[in-house]
Amino acid sequence: MVKPATRIEQIPPYLFARIDKKKAEVRQKGMDLVDFGIGDPDIPTPGNIIARMIKATQDPQNHRYPSYEGMLEFRQAAASWYKKRFNVDLDAATEVVTLIGSKEGIAHIPWAYAQEGDVVLVPSPGYPVYKIATMFAGATPYIMPLREENGFLPRYEDIPEEILKKAKILFINYPNNPTGACADDAFFEKTLELAKRYDILVCHDAAYSEIAYDGYRPKSILEFDREKKHCLEFHSLSKTYCMTGWRIGFAVGCADGIYNLGKLKTNIDSGAFQAIQYAGIEALTGSQASVAELNSKLEKRRDMVVEAFKTLGIDVRKPKATYYIWARVPKGYTSSDFCEKLIEETGIVVTPGSGFGDEGEGYFRISITIAEDKIAEAAKRLRSFRI
């Protein structure tokens, strides 16, 4: 057998394997699972988007290779959505690039900017791609712990000077997966100061910018980086329009960053299927009623889930945004032990916090992407669960 490359061997073992095994065992015993583990909406893509896709698939023009950087029309739609939403002007030709889902861009950006000897600042707990993509590029991830007492924001003042000098990229993600935390203006301002001082490219993952509750409106980092010199922001249609399976997103921000990411991509992929880009245009420029409906549905579920888990006697707080509730496991348990016990005894699946990095130990994540009747069933089971 051929030995795989070190970069493959060094990928940490799949942390949810234990949970998957437990799930299979419980299912085999005939118990119905209530799965709060998946960050994928159970709600279908809005009809207007699907209709546009169907029409676009019938046009032979769309069966051919798309342009690498994305159709100008899609990038214009993204720019006009951005202007409406954040009041930031973007040049569609030079400050927007189409992505095959935002994960694709996030995974590729370290290849464009970091190499051996460089450092990439990575939050933990966090979306695992930041760290792994950094390692693939041969650069060194430096973990910024996100702690509850700091509102799950990284403390830049704790990062050693010699690390900051070597840092090329800073990954941040607000509203945050998995903690549900949101960033305030002061944090974005501090981030920008750091980027300017040490010449770091800030990569803000804004996958949940449109999933927010109680009237809260998350901000774009480009509202602070008015010169558009230091930041890229990664956006996704996945969570906003229930399009996780379609694979469409975009990055915006400093023209240099967009150019270099685009240059890398032309040598790897051949762009997003044009029919999907047309559907994306419809999503971004058509009626936004579905987004408001989605948020009010999720807000209701969030409240139900919080009530249900409170019966465990633990502190469960309502997040202002994202699909996720992040809570401490009861005293005396590790994340994995608690999650396994919960599955075994109730069939309720939640995600151990340690799966998002060592700093997630002691927490678990509940995803609110399941229907109300399932949540009610979970509430019933939780009432008779003994810690």
Ligand SMILES: *Cc1c(COP(=O)(O)O)cnc(C)c1O
């Ligand atoms: C879902 C998610 C993404 C990726 O979204 P796609 O556009 O579907 O690739 C990126 N970042 C975070 C934090 C996410 O939760």
